[in-house]
Amino acid sequence: MNREYILVINPGSTSTKVALFKDGLPVKQKNLSHPNEELEKFAKVTDQYDYRKDIILDWLKEEGAELQSLAAVVARGGLLRSIPGGTYIVTDAMIEDLKIGVQGEHASNLGGIIAKSIGDSQGIPSYIVDPVAVDEFEEVARISGMPELPRRSLVHALNIKAVARRAAGDMGKAIDEINMIIAHLGGGISVAPMKKGRIIDVNNASEGGPLSPDRTGTLPVGDLIRMCYSGKYTLDELKKKISGKGGLIAYLGTNDGREVEKMIANGDKKADLMHDAMTYQISKEIGAMAVVLSGDVQAVVLTGGLAYSKLLCERIERRVKFIAPFMVYPGEDEMLALAEGAARTLSGEEKPKIYEEEVK
Ligand SMILES: Nc1ncnc2c1ncn2[C@@H]1O[C@H](COP(=O)(O)OP(=O)(O)O)[C@@H](O)[C@H]1O
Numbered sequence: 001m002n003r004e005y006i007l008v009i010n011p012g013s014t015s016t017k018v019a020l021f022k023d024g025l026p027v028k029q030k031n032l033s034h035p036n037e038e039l040e041k042f043a044k045v046t047d048q049y050d051y052r053k054d055i056i057l058d059w060l061k062e063e064g065a066e067l068q069s070l071a072a073v074v075a076r077g078g079l080l081r082s083i084p085g086g087t088y089i090v091t092d093a094m095i096e097d098l099k100i101g102v103q104g105e106h107a108s109n110l111g112g113i114i115a116k117s118i119g120d121s122q123g124i125p126s127y128i129v130d131p132v133a134v135d136e137f138e139e140v141a142r143i144s145g146m147p148e149l150p151r152r153s154l155v156h157a158l159n160i161k162a163v164a165r166r167a168a169g170d171m172g173k174a175i176d177e178i179n180m181i182i183a184h185l186g187g188g189i190s191v192a193p194m195k196k197g198r199i200i201d202v203n204n205a206s207e208g209g210p211l212s213p214d215r216t217g218t219l220p221v222g223d224l225i226r227m228c229y230s231g232k233y234t235l236d237e238l239k240k241k242i243s244g245k246g247g248l249i250a251y252l253g254t255n256d257g258r259e260v261e262k263m264i265a266n267g268d269k270k271a272d273l274m275h276d277a278m279t280y281q282i283s284k285e286i287g288a289m290a291v292v293l294s295g296d297v298q299a300v301v302l303t304g305g306l307a308y309s310k311l312l313c314e315r316i317e318r319r320v321k322f323i324a325p326f327m328v329y330p331g332e333d334e335m336l337a338l339a340e341g342a343a344r345t346l347s348g349e350e351k352p353k354i355y356e357e358e359v360k
């Protein structure tokens, strides 16, 4: 059987997106949503390994796709050590760090692990591309105020870079000619100032910045310390309260933006306030990043699943439109960006990076 397909795996906090690419085009793809009731059965993200892998293998079966037809497996990379952008071959050292979650727990840690297990079973390569640990910070952005706790780059790098290329193209520019602020609005939220193609700062999408569908974002730090020492919660419970059970889900019982909008349409005042609070915090972060770029901003760009919402985009546009032209690219270009990264290495156009050699 010809090995002609690239299997693309993209585990997010609320879904696993899968696709089969052939000759640069998606021939099959699906967004496999994971209801909160399913995910909350697992204490840790790595415990979801069998659950998510089985769902992917079942999908391949449903589509009649044989594992023997795969040429490579590529996945979204996780909270690894800080590394430059690019395509990486999944190595054993990377797997160790993904299992530990060296920069925290996140569904994307499962990407490389599942990719390598499927890849190894077929004797084919497995890759990750532009993982969330991509770090292009300017030095000043790393300073927090406590030397032991530098600010860290955890960012939806893959989609932000792909959307930046599209937005720049739509403006008739190359990505390295302009500055933009790109807000990826998914289960987690990244608001990134992009200076001539480099992500020079970002809120930490796991633990800081605006509240998101399932994350608190930045919290009042003194009150948080007191909560940690209250004796009421274990470390794991507190981590979950911040990421997984924080943000919209903590107030409204759902992390689904569509559900929240149904609640608003039905006259639910609390849902309306929470939705407005999220858009207020996103707008505030966009304003902060405009200052990072000294106001030299050619576009404010929204992307990610939440950007499908007209109401959400309108609420943000109203507050930030004075900064620069406003552009919206709902959803994500991650699957194509992943497939292209793998295709470039398979064709020899790009040499894959080795994680152990790139760690900062
Ligand atoms: N049409 C829509 N309107 C409002 N929210 C949406 C819509 N489509 C998706 N979403 C929301 O976007 C969020 C997920 O975005 P996505 O970029 O797929 O995130 P992730 O990759 O983190 O799972 C969820 O809260 C989902 O409910």
Ligand SMILES: CCCC(=O)OP(=O)(O)O
Pocket: 011, 012, 013, 014, 106, 108, 132, 154, 155, 156, 186, 187, 188, 189, 205, 206
């Ligand atoms: C840690 C950044 C990645 C992230 O938040 O991804 P999701 O929005 O898919 O959860």
